[in-house]
Amino acid sequence: EDKVVQSPLSLVVHEGDTVTLNCSYEVTNFRSLLWYKQEKKAPTFLFMLTSSGIEKKSGRLSSILDKKELFSILNITATQTGDSAIYLCAVFNSGNTGKLIFGQGTTLQVKP
Amino acid sequence: SQTIHQWPATLVQPVGSPLSLECTVEGTSNPNLYWYRQAAGRGLQLLFYSVGIGQISSEVPQNLSASRPQDRQFILSSKKLLLSDSGFYLCAWSKKRSYNEQFFGPGTRLTVL
Structure with missing residues (x-):
């Protein structure tokens, strides 16, 4: 069965x-x-990440994919209170059903 | 630009009552449409998706149904709600050949009492 697992489930920084x-x-x-x-x-x-080892960056956020080890990381530097949110990871299965499979999400709380 | 609308924003319904949630997309034609449910503290679970008018695929067995009477309209229904139907319902759309880039509506928070 396809699955996506995120960690940690919650984080306070x-x-x-x-x-x-x-x-x-x-x-x-x-x-x-x-x-x-x-x-x-x-x-x-x-x-959206499709290739291993190529970092995608947007401001203070960046992400990279490792297709050999089957994982991705999302980095947020110099966090701000506005970064507080649930961060969801999803993987696209291009098989017969062609659907997005979501992880449980990581709840991030950034304190002043 | 494309926009996606959902209503109502919140809904409180008694067990056994019917349900109708509506989703409409503007600014695009022939989109793929999706219904997801997000239970508290959980990720999104795909319920239904549609690639065209009248074409509905169900992902999980349940007492919910979906219909697509028009190209940019997607409706989620139930004849009799269960307590377990409570959750946050999200509609999403994608371009016809970009199944993986999905854009979400504002959601409907449903509480079944």
Whole structure:
């Protein structure tokens, strides 16, 4: 059965800290891995990763994929209170059903 | 630009009552449409997806159903709600050939009492 596992499930840090969120997966017909940020309502898209070892970066956020070890990390440097959210990892299964499989999410709280 | 709408934003319903949640997409045509449910402290679970009018695929057995009466309209329904149907329901869309890049609506928080 396909699965995506995120760790830690929750994290509390202070402003200015650097955090690393983990996502491991076991999915047949892997096509891509996506990171979303969910504040109060709709998840918003952060990154899509398809190739190993190529870092994607957007401001203080960056992410990288390791297709050999089947995991991805999301790094956030110099965290701010506005980074507080649930971070969701999802893997796209390009098989017959072609669907996104989500992890449980990591709840990040950044304290002032 | 494309936008996706869901309503209502919140809903409190008694057990055994019917349900109808609506999702509409603007600014695109022939999108793939999806319904997800997010239980408290859990990730998103895909319930239904649709690649076209009248075409619905169900991912998990349940007492919910979905319909797509128009190209950009996706409806989630139930004839009789269960307590376990409580959760946060998200509609999403993707372009026809970009199944993995999905864009989410604002969600409906359903509480079944």
